[in-house]
Amino acid sequence: MIGEYQQRCAARVDAALAELFEPPRPELARLYQAMRYSVVNGGKRVRPLLVYAACEALEGDLAQADGAACAVELIHAYSLVHDDLPAMDDDDLRRGQPTTHKAFDEACAILAGDALQALAFEALADARRNPRDADLRLSMVLGLARAAGAAGMVGGQAIDLESVGKQIDQQALKTMHRHKTGALIEASVHLGALASGNADDTALRSLQHYARAIGLAFQVQDDILDVESDTATLGKTQGKDEANHKPTYPALLGLDAAKAYALELRDQALHALRLFGDSAEPLRELARYIVERRH
Numbered sequence: 001m002i003g004e005y006q007q008r009c010a011a012r013v014d015a016a017l018a019e020l021f022e023p024p025r026p027e028l029a030r031l032y033q034a035m036r037y038s039v040v041n042g043g044k045r046v047r048p049l050l051v052y053a054a055c056e057a058l059e060g061d062l063a064q065a066d067g068a069a070c071a072v073e074l075i076h077a078y079s080l081v082h083d084d085l086p087a088m089d090d091d092d093l094r095r096g097q098p099t100t101h102k103a104f105d106e107a108c109a110i111l112a113g114d115a116l117q118a119l120a121f122e123a124l125a126d127a128r129r130n131p132r133d134a135d136l137r138l139s140m141v142l143g144l145a146r147a148a149g150a151a152g153m154v155g156g157q158a159i160d161l162e163s164v165g166k167q168i169d170q171q172a173l174k175t176m177h178r179h180k181t182g183a184l185i186e187a188s189v190h191l192g193a194l195a196s197g198n199a200d201d202t203a204l205r206s207l208q209h210y211a212r213a214i215g216l217a218f219q220v221q222d223d224i225l226d227v228e229s230d231t232a233t234l235g236k237t238q239g240k241d242e243a244n245h246k247p248t249y250p251a252l253l254g255l256d257a258a259k260a261y262a263l264e265l266r267d268q269a270l271h272a273l274r275l276f277g278d279s280a281e282p283l284r285e286l287a288r289y290i291v292e293r294r295h
Helices: 002-018 026-040 046-057 062-083 106-125 134-148 153-163 170-196 201-228 249-253 255-272 278-292
Strands: none
Touching: 002 026, 002 046, 002 062, 002 278, 026 062, 026 106, 046 062, 046 170, 046 201, 046 278, 062 106, 062 134, 062 153, 062 170, 106 134, 134 153, 134 170, 153 170, 170 201, 170 249, 201 249, 201 255, 201 278, 249 255, 255 278
């Protein structure tokens, strides 16, 4: 089921994203080429899938979730472009292709990342792809800004860089990844719920518990794959975390315990959806997929 659902949602968000990459002036063609390269160059589209699945869980209209689906993927793509730069993780491969600063150059990659971040909020504020209620769109913009900034994803990356070569405990590692990876995943579910127009406090609380569990599970599984998989399968350099002396769940807990923790988090996510009916089945399948994926 998840494969078919993933293809359908990926096709939907890709069509919406394609409309955003038409350069308004000829002299901006290279910048837009770098932006497009950074977004359409593969990717699992997990975050847009979560937007659509949360919207469906609350029986919303997916047309009102297209802006949020684009926005979370654009924020994710911009973060990867910047993370791959020599000043950060210094990676040459992303999704099996040269990273943006390798395919273009560092200055162009920085500008492309900056432009993708701004474009995300433009997509989310546009009434043509989101709920027409302006107050609801404002709440969505505020939620994404918090998740993407210093209180969320960017703050997590800062903690990550500060933690290189240091011994940290499991709680500190959880805090780091709840910011670096989990914040945008939580925002994806939250934005999808808001886009439905049917989200009450009870549903939002349940979906927050779900999203926190899968956000952490996603990173635990990433850490496991960095140990077990290979560069060709991952599409990025395998073993980079260990080589860079970064704290990871396998390093802290051991590989078997990290796998058990990922399954525990999956079960927590599934339990959080117990009040939902069949409409939340895509969210359940995504929770299983996150800990079963091999890349």
